[in-house]
Amino acid sequence: MSIKYALLAILAERDLHGYELKSSFDHKVGEFWSLNYGQIYSTLDRLEKEALVTHDREMQEKRPDRKIFSITPQGREELAEWLATPVGKIRALRDEFFIKLVFMDKDDPGPLLALLDKQKALYLKQMSKLTQRKMALKKAAQGPDSLTGELLMDAGLFHAEADIRWLTLCEAKLKAAVDRKKTSKR
Amino acid sequence: MIELNKVGRMYRQGNREVHALKDISLMIGKGEFLSIMGPSGSGKSTLLNLMGGLDQATAGEVFMDGRPLHAISDNELTLIRRRRIGYIFQFFNLLPLLTAEENVGLPLLLDGLPFSEVRPKAAALLRQVGLHDRSEHRPEQLSGGEMQRVAIARALITGPAVILADEPTGNLDSHTSEEIFLLLRSLNEEGQTIVMVTHDPKAAAYGTRIITLKDGTLAEDMVIGETAS
Amino acid sequence: MKLLNLLRHISLKHLHLQKLQLVMAVSGICLGVAAMVAIDLVNRSVLKSCEDSINHATGRAVLQITGGEAGFPEEMLERVQKLPGVEYAVPVIEATGGLTGDKERALMILGIDVLQDHHIRDYSITDESAEIPDPLLFLAKRDSILLTRTLAGQIGIGIDQEVNVQTVAGLKTFKVRGLLNPEGPARVAGGDIAIMDVYAAQMAFGKVGSLDRIDVSFLPGQDFDTMKARIEAALPPGYDVDTPAGRTRQVELLLGRFRTSMRLVGCMALFVGMYLIYNTVSISVVQRRREIGILRALGGGRMQIAALFLAETLAVATFASLLGMALGLGFAQASVGVVAQSVTEMYLRTSVSELVFSWPSLLLNAGIGILASLIAAVFPSLAAARVTPVSAIRAVPYAADDFLRGWRIKFAACLCLLIALSCLVAFEVASPASPAKNLGFVVVAVILLLLSISLITPVLFAWTLPLTHNLLAFCFGAQGRLAGLNLQKNITRNGVAVAAILCSIALFVSSANTVHSMRTSLFEWFDSIIRADLLVSSGHPLATGGAPTIPMPAEMLGEMEKIPGVQSVEPFRKGRVSYNGRKLMLEVFDVALRMDYCPAMIAVGKRENMARLLPDQDYVAINEGLALKERLRPGDSLVLPTPQGPVRFGVAAVIVSFSSDAGVVWLDINTYRRHWRDPLVDTYEVLVKPGAKIKEVRQAILDRFGGERRLFALEAAEFKVEVRKILDRSFVMTNAVNIITLVIAGLGIIVTLLASVFERTREIGILRGIGMTRSQVLAMVLIESALIGAIGGVLGAAAGIVIGWIEMEGMIRVDLGASIGYHVHYAALLWALLLAVGLSALAGIYPARRAATTNIVEALTYE
Numbered sequence A: 001m002s003i004k005y006a007l008l009a010i011l012a013e014r015d016l017h018g019y020e021l022k023s024s025f026d027h028k029v030g031e032f033w034s035l036n037y038g039q040i041y042s043t044l045d046r047l048e049k050e051a052l053v054t055h056d057r058e059m060q061e062k063r064p065d066r067k068i069f070s071i072t073p074q075g076r077e078e079l080a081e082w083l084a085t086p087v088g089k090i091r092a093l094r095d096e097f098f099i100k101l102v103f104m105d106k107d108d109p110g111p112l113l114a115l116l117d118k119q120k121a122l123y124l125k126q127m128s129k130l131t132q133r134k135m136a137l138k139k140a141a142q143g144p145d146s147l148t149g150e151l152l153m154d155a156g157l158f159h160a161e162a163d164i165r166w167l168t169l170c171e172a173k174l175k176a177a178v179d180r181k182k183t184s185k186r
Numbered sequence B: 001m002i003e004l005n006k007v008g009r010m011y012r013q014g015n016r017e018v019h020a021l022k023d024i025s026l027m028i029g030k031g032e033f034l035s036i037m038g039p040s041g042s043g044k045s046t047l048l049n050l051m052g053g054l055d056q057a058t059a060g061e062v063f064m065d066g067r068p069l070h071a072i073s074d075n076e077l078t079l080i081r082r083r084r085i086g087y088i089f090q091f092f093n094l095l096p097l098l099t100a101e102e103n104v105g106l107p108l109l110l111d112g113l114p115f116s117e118v119r120p121k122a123a124a125l126l127r128q129v130g131l132h133d134r135s136e137h138r139p140e141q142l143s144g145g146e147m148q149r150v151a152i153a154r155a156l157i158t159g160p161a162v163i164l165a166d167e168p169t170g171n172l173d174s175h176t177s178e179e180i181f182l183l184l185r186s187l188n189e190e191g192q193t194i195v196m197v198t199h200d201p202k203a204a205a206y207g208t209r210i211i212t213l214k215d216g217t218l219a220e221d222m223v224i225g226e227t228a229s
Numbered sequence C: 001m002k003l004l005n006l007l008r009h010i011s012l013k014h015l016h017l018q019k020l021q022l023v024m025a026v027s028g029i030c031l032g033v034a035a036m037v038a039i040d041l042v043n044r045s046v047l048k049s050c051e052d053s054i055n056h057a058t059g060r061a062v063l064q065i066t067g068g069e070a071g072f073p074e075e076m077l078e079r080v081q082k083l084p085g086v087e088y089a090v091p092v093i094e095a096t097g098g099l100t101g102d103k104e105r106a107l108m109i110l111g112i113d114v115l116q117d118h119h120i121r122d123y124s125i126t127d128e129s130a131e132i133p134d135p136l137l138f139l140a141k142r143d144s145i146l147l148t149r150t151l152a153g154q155i156g157i158g159i160d161q162e163v164n165v166q167t168v169a170g171l172k173t174f175k176v177r178g179l180l181n182p183e184g185p186a187r188v189a190g191g192d193i194a195i196m197d198v199y200a201a202q203m204a205f206g207k208v209g210s211l212d213r214i215d216v217s218f219l220p221g222q223d224f225d226t227m228k229a230r231i232e233a234a235l236p237p238g239y240d241v242d243t244p245a246g247r248t249r250q251v252e253l254l255l256g257r258f259r260t261s262m263r264l265v266g267c268m269a270l271f272v273g274m275y276l277i278y279n280t281v282s283i284s285v286v287q288r289r290r291e292i293g294i295l296r297a298l299g300g301g302r303m304q305i306a307a308l309f310l311a312e313t314l315a316v317a318t319f320a321s322l323l324g325m326a327l328g329l330g331f332a333q334a335s336v337g338v339v340a341q342s343v344t345e346m347y348l349r350t351s352v353s354e355l356v357f358s359w360p361s362l363l364l365n366a367g368i369g370i371l372a373s374l375i376a377a378v379f380p381s382l383a384a385a386r387v388t389p390v391s392a393i394r395a396v397p398y399a400a401d402d403f404l405r406g407w408r409i410k411f412a413a414c415l416c417l418l419i420a421l422s423c424l425v426a427f428e429v430a431s432p433a434s435p436a437k438n439l440g441f442v443v444v445a446v447i448l449l450l451l452s453i454s455l456i457t458p459v460l461f462a463w464t465l466p467l468t469h470n471l472l473a474f475c476f477g478a479q480g481r482l483a484g485l486n487l488q489k490n491i492t493r494n495g496v497a498v499a500a501i502l503c504s505i506a507l508f509v510s511s512a513n514t515v516h517s518m519r520t521s522l523f524e525w526f527d528s529i530i531r532a533d534l535l536v537s538s539g540h541p542l543a544t545g546g547a548p549t550i551p552m553p554a555e556m557l558g559e560m561e562k563i564p565g566v567q568s569v570e571p572f573r574k575g576r577v578s579y580n581g582r583k584l585m586l587e588v589f590d591v592a593l594r595m596d597y598c599p600a601m602i603a604v605g606k607r608e609n610m611a612r613l614l615p616d617q618d619y620v621a622i623n624e625g626l627a628l629k630e631r632l633r634p635g636d637s638l639v640l641p642t643p644q645g646p647v648r649f650g651v652a653a654v655i656v657s658f659s660s661d662a663g664v665v666w667l668d669i670n671t672y673r674r675h676w677r678d679p680l681v682d683t684y685e686v687l688v689k690p691g692a693k694i695k696e697v698r699q700a701i702l703d704r705f706g707g708e709r710r711l712f713a714l715e716a717a718e719f720k721v722e723v724r725k726i727l728d729r730s731f732v733m734t735n736a737v738n739i740i741t742l743v744i745a746g747l748g749i750i751v752t753l754l755a756s757v758f759e760r761t762r763e764i765g766i767l768r769g770i771g772m773t774r775s776q777v778l779a780m781v782l783i784e785s786a787l788i789g790a791i792g793g794v795l796g797a798a799a800g801i802v803i804g805w806i807e808m809e810g811m812i813r814v815d816l817g818a819s820i821g822y823h824v825h826y827a828a829l830l831w832a833l834l835l836a837v838g839l840s841a842l843a844g845i846y847p848a849r850r851a852a853t854t855n856i857v858e859a860l861t862y863e
């Protein structure tokens, strides 16, 4: 799974201990993907078992020792291979909204249409925020990191756009179905 | 800035009446960046044309800076179009035989300024939209994005109170579109009022307010960002 | 098949969409064909009526024997009658009289042998004349006359009533003994004819002992040529033995100038029609570039595209030409009367009773119209075939592909110009007899010249335009500046419009100039030969023209000189004489007198040599037309038949005279009388003593002779006015066709500008959208249109002057002589310019108004 490679990629830049690892992760992709410490540590454990990562202990006064993680040459190899491989799987359709759609009453489309509208509005607001962030990023700094940020922002925008377009399509098709029903009843 | 009061636009087709717009009331304040969305045929272009004085409402009132667009002479309307409104069309509508610079300067030429005075302003605007090295090109020698930027420069040259844009990136790629929107957005941040019709949610997200039309009526109106002041 | 499909699916829609253009193009061809049809029909009808007159008057005669103007001795009749093989030989006196009464009316009087003549001619007498006394009785009464029923009805005269007729011997009174049904000779001259006994006629018209003509028929089985030779041998030299057909050919020669000038303007009308087609098709190619591009992209071949446009032209031209046939018939019907009158006044008596309707001629003219249209459409159709598929995909503006400004076009223009020039040079240097002296060369040259001008016009336009920029900006402000900018940017399209206007105007100006030159030359010549103070004639006041006259006796001269206030009197006599198959006009003066008060216009030769014309030297002067056609120069000589036998005359000089298209010979009156033995005079030209009042002298002359005969004494000025009227009438048809040309030219201008402004509907929509006021739109289009019109008009006027000169050189001077001057018709130039500017502006207003007032949103979606 890709948490593994994300952690490897972060460690490839420099050695970090667990806490630093999480904040770096959040900084880079936190926008879309939130992790808790448990997930991080269990993944690190797995990586150590596969010998892709090792750790050193760092002594601390008054506190327990900290583990500082670093990537092994094997790990680097694996990371390079992963980066070069295209992603085979399409995004999974297990959005909460889809479940709602399945269980909504299709004979009385009123509530569903209202929901679609609200959902769309929500997405639009999100997009507006993303756009503002993107522009702030653009203005603030010029560098590889800000470009990555911008691209991720764009990805978010495009996904949201796709959702909005899909919602619009749902709306149009539902309406058309209702119209058809009305005319066939007459 | 722009105020619409129970505006309707009806077309007659034989003896059938087609209501492209019904009972639209809307206030657009200074500095707003309003996006108009809605399905095809919902009346977006019609609405924009009414605001721009290109078309006349068949019902209701349209005010621009407090002047009633529905009740003034064609000449006054034309002067408003020339001096107060910058219109950006979907298909650019540049005059094919004029160079970029001449196209940009056209509204001022119409106002009676000699080209020698118009030229520096046009050149400055072309620089602003990043086309200073294309000023002698004719439209067919420009790409779609470049043509649209020329059109934007033309819309800006009179320092209009409002810019109206109808799907300004309708047939441009995402990257080029984004440049156009960023340009519009930065203009808006400097206080320029903008009204833009679009199908593209990404584009709409640059705005500060989005209205949605459905079957010629105002279906939704939401503020999504703060208006620059 | 494919072509038909395209025509049905595409062309029909366009025809529908471009109704206005279609209407204009159809009117253009229609008018052109109508003009040609009308001219052809009128020409034919007039000629036919002249021939008919001759044929009715000659009846079954196979040969006609004529002598000099004053007739020949009547002994000749017996000689001919005695010849073996001759069936009948009947005497004829042919004279002109004037019916006096409320209205002056010229009358042809035929003196015939009452007992013999029915063998040659058929007469039928109306019922009320049934108890006509036997011929002997008719004969016995010298004052007997037969009138036609038509004429009698018109002047309100019945049997046994008296009519007064003006004759050589003064006023005579005749008694109407019977009326003729309109048959045979009674149809001559539309019925204005009277029949008398030949001996009575001899007495009445001072021709005792002589005859004007002998009409001969042969016994069956006689060989024509041997008979003709036998008759000629039996007569002294100097007699004409001719067939009636030979006489009609002479009529054709006589009407030569008239017919040439009519045909010329007909050609011009067709030229302009052709240009209209060229123009319409070009515009349609421009407008349909996108469509052509799409067709090409979908797999339409070049030739298919060209064929499509040609087929469209064919369809339109066929329809328009058929319409033109009908319209031409109408024109002909309306104008034939005036033309016939003019021919009567200028050449010979005729009255056209009906149009000669000939299907072959109608169809030929329609065919020429169709062919001309197709030729005109070839070039733009080929241009259509050159449109590339890309132009459909990328909406490249028309101006951007510089097909019309490329080196190919310049090359083609130069080539056309070169060929045109070589045609002209070949024509100029060729001797009159060589095959290169062909009208075809000139026509080709003119067409090529026009083509090269229209090809080069965009370039010319591009040069001219910058000159107007500052002026426009200065005069008209923003819209002026914009108009200038627009014109400058779209040189190709506007160049095409300018070319269209240029050609229209050029053709109009050239034909106006040609006609004006002929008219001016005629007037100048006329002014030059009329220097007397008073012109005294009997009967027709225009004794000098080709029309028949009633001569006066020579003795009047002496008596007229005695009238106080008269300084000198000069006799003028005219006649006809055969030479190489032409009936030359003999103009006889008192040369000694004339040389100092009214010197002739000399075309070739020295003025001093005119003295050779003086009595006792057999010299004549001839006119340019004759000199050109018979290749005679001063110093040459020509043999003319006289009643005394053939006489060789030297040519003293070549003079300017337009009296007759067949040729004119000037002769001193003493020389004439010596050879022709003819004492009569047609006109006395009176010079009044200095100080004497012309009006008084005139009254004195009228008083002196009033009792004996009716005289017309016209002051020179009045006379000239009359002549001008008559000459102007002879140009009536030409002027009408010129106006048609102008109308077609106007249509061309309108089509061009309509198209070019309509094409800009979207552009005007954009301009309106970004803040151009309606009045600014109007002003802009108006300025542009007017400017296009002005530039086209000026260039066209210049080209028209050149083309007019070529036509003059190639078509008129060849027949009438080099001294017919080229006169620019300034009024026509002014009209042409006004028309070009005015019509252009007007034609711009309508579409501009439409574009300015249509909904901007709609204008923006206009394709």
Ligand SMILES: Nc1ncnc2c1ncn2[C@@H]1O[C@H](COP(=O)(O)OP(=O)(O)OP(=O)(O)O)[C@@H](O)[C@H]1O
Binding pocket: B011, B012, B013, B018, B019, B020, B038, B039, B040, B041, B042, B043, B044, B045, B046, B047
């Ligand atoms: N000239 C006209 N005559 C009749 N109906 C018209 C006319 N112009 C527009 N309409 C109708 O008015 C309605 C609104 O048209 P409009 O062009 O404003 O739609 P739109 O929202 O801009 O659509 P799109 O997104 O496709 O551009 C449509 O139903 C259209 O058919």
Ligand SMILES: [Mg+2]
Binding pocket: B044, B045, B046
């Ligand atoms: Mg629209």
